Amino acid sequence: xxxxxxxxxxxxxxxxxxxxxxxxxxxxxxxxxxxxxxxxxxxxxxxxxxxxxxxxxxxxxxxxxxxxxxxxxxxxxxxxx
Numbered sequence: 001x002x003x004x005x006x007x008x009x010x011x012x013x014x015x016x017x018x019x020x021x022x023x024x025x026x027x028x029x030x031x032x033x034x035x036x037x038x039x040x041x042x043x044x045x046x047x048x049x050x051x052x053x054x055x056x057x058x059x060x061x062x063x064x065x066x067x068x069x070x071x072x073x074x075x076x077x078x079x080x081x
Contacts, residue, residue: 031059
């Protein structure tokens, strides 16, 4: 259940390249296992946000926004409660 919630948050809320209305649904699914593992290990919001930001910058070539990643991390943590 949490795994699916994280997948949905990444797709509907995070969407750093803005493609969730045109790209295949699996666009961000490769990032879910790592975020799920962080969440299950009780990583804090900063740790989750740093990983999301790393994905944005290193994997997607985007400039990244830490503040947005923090907001997404908060949603992920809330979903785990």
